[in-house]
Amino acid sequence: MARGKKPAEVAHYEPNVEDKLRAAEEALRLQELDSAEALDRIETLEAQVAKTAAITEAANPTANLPTFEANGKNYRFQVAKLNFGNRRILTADQITEDEDLLLMLVNSGSAAIKEV
Amino acid sequence: MASTDYSVAAGYRSFVENISTDLYTKLFYEFRTASLVTIHEGVKGKKVWTEMKLLALAKAYFAAYTPADTNQLVPVELEVAPYKVEHKEIPQEMEDTHLGFLRKNGFSHQEWPLERYTLDKLILKLQQELEVAVWQGEKKGTALAEGDSINIVFDGYLKIIADALTASAITAVAVDATTEANILGNLKLMYAELSPEMKTQGTDIFMSYANFDHYVAAMDTKFAGNSAPYVELGSADYRGMRYRQGGGNTTIIPVAGMGDSDRIIMLPRENFHMGIDSLADWGNFNFEQQIRELLYWMDAKIGVQITLLRDGIAVVNDKA
Numbered sequence: 001m002a003r004g005k006k007p008a009e010v011a012h013y014e015p016n017v018e019d020k021l022r023a024a025e026e027a028l029r030l031q032e033l034d035s036a037e038a039l040d041r042i043e044t045l046e047a048q049v050a051k052t053a054a055i056t057e058a059a060n061p062t063a064n065l066p067t068f069e070a071n072g073k074n075y076r077f078q079v080a081k082l083n084f085g086n087r088r089i090l091t092a093d094q095i096t097e098d099e100d101l102l103l104m105l106v107n108s109g110s111a112a113i114k115e116v
Numbered sequence: 117m118a119s120t121d122y123s124v125a126a127g128y129r130s131f132v133e134n135i136s137t138d139l140y141t142k143l144f145y146e147f148r149t150a151s152l153v154t155i156h157e158g159v160k161g162k163k164v165w166t167e168m169k170l171l172a173l174a175k176a177y178f179a180a181y182t183p184a185d186t187n188q189l190v191p192v193e194l195e196v197a198p199y200k201v202e203h204k205e206i207p208q209e210m211e212d213t214h215l216g217f218l219r220k221n222g223f224s225h226q227e228w229p230l231e232r233y234t235l236d237k238l239i240l241k242l243q244q245e246l247e248v249a250v251w252q253g254e255k256k257g258t259a260l261a262e263g264d265s266i267n268i269v270f271d272g273y274l275k276i277i278a279d280a281l282t283a284s285a286i287t288a289v290a291v292d293a294t295t296e297a298n299i300l301g302n303l304k305l306m307y308a309e310l311s312p313e314m315k316t317q318g319t320d321i322f323m324s325y326a327n328f329d330h331y332v333a334a335m336d337t338k339f340a341g342n343s344a345p346y347v348e349l350g351s352a353d354y355r356g357m358r359y360r361q362g363g364g365n366t367t368i369i370p371v372a373g374m375g376d377s378d379r380i381i382m383l384p385r386e387n388f389h390m391g392i393d394s395l396a397d398w399g400n401f402n403f404e405q406q407i408r409e410l411l412y413w414m415d416a417k418i419g420v421q422i423t424l425l426r427d428g429i430a431v432v433n434d435k436a
């Protein structure tokens with residue numbers, strides 16, 4: 001009798017496939033986990049970048065204040081608003097639109113602006 | 117004749133032990149600015165207290181109890197930073213200058229032993245350095261390194277004001293750079309920004325000696341040498357001047373520590389705070405003898421803060 005596969009061997013084969021399938025599923029799950037973990041890491045990195053930016057901004061709170069050019073030099077405001085007497089308080093943006101005020105600040109050596 | 121042996125640390129130690137209270141008081145309480153501001157003793161790291169601002173209290177009558185917001189509580193932080201003093205001297209080499217110093221009428225070597233002579237100079241120099249640091253100090257952005265000056269150990273009053281301006285806590289009054297010709301006008305413009313309550317109560321105007329001299333000269337010109345009375349600021353040789361406007365209850369205070377700064381600050385002196393550590397710590401003054409040299413070392417802490425930096429209460433110009 002030709003030696004054929006014994007039913008037991010066939011039966012034995014089935015669990016192998018299942019194992020492989022389980023292994024594949026496990027690999028897929030791990031891969032998904034990896035992706036999730038990678039996503040977490042990306043989020044953490046993004047948070048860190050944001051935090052660093054916040055710290056940088058805190059260390060340089062004038063970074064968002066307006067800049068302007070006068071007498072061929074560039075200046076940046078160091079304050080958000082200034083009082084021009086008699087409670088005439090103007091914001092840095094408002095002052096930027098008035099060339100006379102800008103020149104007055106530059107010529108008086110005001111610390112409210114800084115050459116950049 | 118053998119000359120006197122001055123180089124004994126024990127002499128300095130016993131001298132310091134005898135008068136350490138005086139030395140400490142002199143060092144931390146008697147430099148010009150320290151004699152004006154509010155001093156907090158024993159601040160180890162950070163002292164936090166609460167500043168209370170009362171809002172409108174009196175309202176129209178209705179039976180219901182509806183207090184709404186009547187006060188704002190703002191935490192104020194006074195942080196002190198450690199610093200050290202290290203000094204080396206060879207007392208024998210001081211002999212000639214000390215004896216020369218004593219050769220004046222009425223000077224007794226018992227009253228002015230070498231210990232007092234050298235320590236007095238040391239304390240005077242330290243006072244000058246602290247005076248400058250509490251005003252012009254600007255904390256270094258990066259980590260401190262050995263040998264860094266005390267001027268970059270903590271933020272002084274001028275830096276605190278500059279930061280408050282950037283943070284919009286107060287608004288600077290834009291004026292021209294101070295000269296003898298414009299100082300009266302500039303001060304008038306700034307004084308107008310004070311709230312009427314502050315004018316009633318009286319305040320102080322801090323400025324550099326250069327600007328104070330401008331003021332005195334401008335007043336002399338205007339009132340033909342009959343300007344305004346000087347007022348003593350804690351000691352006979354430290355004087356300011358009554359400000360002419362308002363009720364005569366405002367004092368102009370020249371401050372050596374402001375150096376060349378053109379900043380003018382209107383704010384009562386009580387709102388300038390200084391933290392030190394610590395009055396009870398007599399171990400501050402240490403002497404060690406090393407052959408002929410005397411090694412002197414001291415560790416202490418200092419920091420400053422300003423309260424009530426708000427428009428109407430504090431008025432500053434836009435100069436640095």
